Amino acid sequence: MSIIPSIYLWGLGSALFALAGMLVAHRLVKPIDLAQHQPSLDATLNIVGTLVSILLGLLVAASLTSYQSLQSTVDSEATSVSEICRLSFGLSPEEKKLTWCRYFAWFLDLFCGYCTRSKSWINLCAESSIQG
Numbered sequence: 001m002s003i004i005p006s007i008y009l010w011g012l013g014s015a016l017f018a019l020a021g022m023l024v025a026h027r028l029v030k031p032i033d034l035a036q037h038q039p040s041l042d043a044t045l046n047i048v049g050t051l052v053s054i055l056l057g058l059l060v061a062a063s064l065t066s067y068q069s070l071q072s073t074v075d076s077e078a079t080s081v082s083e084i085c086r087l088s089f090g091l092s093p094e095e096k097k098l099t100w101c102r103y104f105a106w107f108l109d110l111f112c113g114y115c116t117r118s119k120s121w122i123n124l125c126a127e128s129s130i131q132g
Contacts, residue, residue: 084103
C-alpha cells in the first residue's frame, strides 16, 4: 500500500473522529449565553491568535535562515566550479580530463561518501588519460 492512500485514510478517519466528537459534545454540554461570556471569549481568542501568529513568524524566520544558508552553499559551489573551468583553460586536453575527473571524484566523495569509489574514479580517469 502506497503512502498517499494511507494519508487520505488517516485524514478521513481524523475528520470523522472530530465530527463524532463535535456531535457528542453538542449533545452533552449545555448551551451557554454568548452575550454573557463575550468579553472572556474575546480575550481568549485574542491570546490564541497572538500565539499562533508568533509561532508562524518563528517558522518563517527559521525557514528563511535555512534558505539563506542553502543559497550561500550553492553560490560557493558555483564559484568553485567556475574557478575550475577558468583554471583548466591553460591545461592540455589530457590534464583537463584528469582535472575534471578529480573534481567529479571530489564531488562524489563529498556528497555520496563513497571514498573508495572516488579513488577508483581518479584511477580510472588517470588510466583513460594515459591510454587516450
